[in-house]
Amino acid sequence: MKFETVIIGAGAAGMMCAAQSGPGTLVIDHARAPGEKIRISGGGRCNFTNLHAGPENFLSANPHFCKSALARYTQWDFIDLVNRHRISWHEKTFGQLFCDGKATQIVDMLRAEMTRTGATLWLQTRLADLRHGPDGFTLDLDREGARQTVTCRNLVLASGGKSIPKMGATGLAYDIARRFGLTVTETRPALVPFTFPRGRFAPLAGVSLPVRLSNPRASFDEALLFTHRGLSGPAVLQLSSFWREGEEIHVNLIPGLDLFETLRAARATAGRRALKTELARHLPARLVDFLAPDLKIAGRLADQSDARLRALAGALSDWRLRPSGTEGWRTAEVTLGGVDTNGLSSRTMEAKTVPGLFVIGEAVDVTGWLGGYNFQWAWSSGHAAGAAI
Ligand code: FDA
Numbered sequence: 001m002k003f004e005t006v007i008i009g010a011g012a013a014g015m016m017c018a019a020q021s022g023p024g025t026l027v028i029d030h031a032r033a034p035g036e037k038i039r040i041s042g043g044g045r046c047n048f049t050n051l052h053a054g055p056e057n058f059l060s061a062n063p064h065f066c067k068s069a070l071a072r073y074t075q076w077d078f079i080d081l082v083n084r085h086r087i088s089w090h091e092k093t094f095g096q097l098f099c100d101g102k103a104t105q106i107v108d109m110l111r112a113e114m115t116r117t118g119a120t121l122w123l124q125t126r127l128a129d130l131r132h133g134p135d136g137f138t139l140d141l142d143r144e145g146a147r148q149t150v151t152c153r154n155l156v157l158a159s160g161g162k163s164i165p166k167m168g169a170t171g172l173a174y175d176i177a178r179r180f181g182l183t184v185t186e187t188r189p190a191l192v193p194f195t196f197p198r199g200r201f202a203p204l205a206g207v208s209l210p211v212r213l214s215n216p217r218a219s220f221d222e223a224l225l226f227t228h229r230g231l232s233g234p235a236v237l238q239l240s241s242f243w244r245e246g247e248e249i250h251v252n253l254i255p256g257l258d259l260f261e262t263l264r265a266a267r268a269t270a271g272r273r274a275l276k277t278e279l280a281r282h283l284p285a286r287l288v289d290f291l292a293p294d295l296k297i298a299g300r301l302a303d304q305s306d307a308r309l310r311a312l313a314g315a316l317s318d319w320r321l322r323p324s325g326t327e328g329w330r331t332a333e334v335t336l337g338g339v340d341t342n343g344l345s346s347r348t349m350e351a352k353t354v355p356g357l358f359v360i361g362e363a364v365d366v367t368g369w370l371g372g373y374n375f376q377w378a379w380s381s382g383h384a385a386g387a388a389i
Helices: 011-019 036-044 067-072 075-084 104-117 172-179 233-240 259-270 273-277 283-296 306-317 375-389
Strands: 001-010 024-029 045-050 089-091 096-099 118-124 127-135 136-143 148-159 189-190 207-213 218-226 231-232 249-252 319-321 334-336 357-359
Touching: 001 011, 001 172, 001 233, 011 024, 011 375, 024 207, 036 045, 036 104, 036 249, 067 218, 075 104, 075 118, 075 375, 089 207, 136 172, 148 172, 207 233, 218 233, 259 273, 259 306, 273 283, 283 306, 306 319
Parallel strands: 001 024, 001 148, 024 118, 148 357
Antiparallel strands: 045 096, 089 096, 127 136, 136 148, 189 334, 207 218, 207 249, 218 231, 249 319
16 A cells, blocks of 8 residues: 555654644554553643743753754644643643643544544554665555555654553664664663662652752752652652763752751740751651651750751751662653754754654654653654654
8 A cells, every 4th residue: 555654653743743744644553542651641631731841841962953843833832732622721830731631632632633634543553574765665564463565755753762661662763763874872761760779768658748859960849759669759750861870869858948047946936846846847757757867866956056957957958869770661751862863854853864754752862851841842843744744
């Protein structure tokens, strides 16, 4: 069968691209359903974009690459689309937009757009072989137990990254890109919890608090969550994209509070109060108990010297921890790195050396922060390729 365009991957980017490229477009996916990551995203409500999305929220070897696509299909364009489909939404925090209802509304919206523009979707379809000649691409596909050959002028790699292999993530886009001479930068799990030697934070599992989490390259003011395996929560997921094995992270447990002055003032007015009790007014009590032996948190406020209070405030505003690793691909929300942007046009996502070959979405070396930015990249890059086709 002959198609103008074949898109490998019916995820966020692939469906958005198909909704633009329309008739003559075939989207294939080995999964049973399209947009599975959309379905489970944002706790089932899909954080589909961010009001403040801009190039500064993305990591890439070339930080300028994402600018063109993001500027030509913005968060406002996607919000318009969502509004046209009468999907109600709300802003949570930090500009993050979520569906009021279910994330599947976004999947249904993209399917409806694909249908409207006449794109075809084949699910449970695997690529068995791929050839390239002067007339374009030939794909041998395994579909419903039968071999089917299709040809196309444009081939779009939209099969995503390596995160959550259990959900069907594969490195197919990277393998095909390499076959065509494109470079793939180092890939790493990102937006992923940190692990610590077994049991280290077990007594704190479930405790969550706002922190400032930083390393020399980045700093995030968001929530931290202690887990049986280590540390999670938005602040941790954010910093994981900037972390390298063996490095320390710095946790300010009392951001925005001058704890020294606060404790001094409390000592003046309530000297008989236990130091632990006073600290538990500013931090979760379980955390204070956990830290007490190491930081020698004991006695009444009146017993603490200025030097002692200063040292305590210093320790709590710069708790240094060294993760043993991350939870890896099993739980990472995204892949850092991917198809090198040097080989792609930032306007169209087409490979500079292989006319008709496009790479979009997470497969490209463009990775967003936590907060709806990764979907915005999928929409913007998918739109750029779809409009060019
Ligand atoms: P995506 O992974 O969506 O799609 C790739 C498609 O290709 C899949 O349908 C897959 O089945 C298919 N495929 C893979 N290999 C194939 C093969 N060999 N043959 C055929 N098909 C193949 N982002 C955000 O902005 N807001 C959020 O709320 C969240 N939440 C979130 C939660 C969780 C748990 C995860 C894992 C991730 C998120 N993300 C997110 C990230 C977001 O899901 C991600 O950035 C986009 O889905 C990337 O879109 P793509 O279309 O590039 O890949």
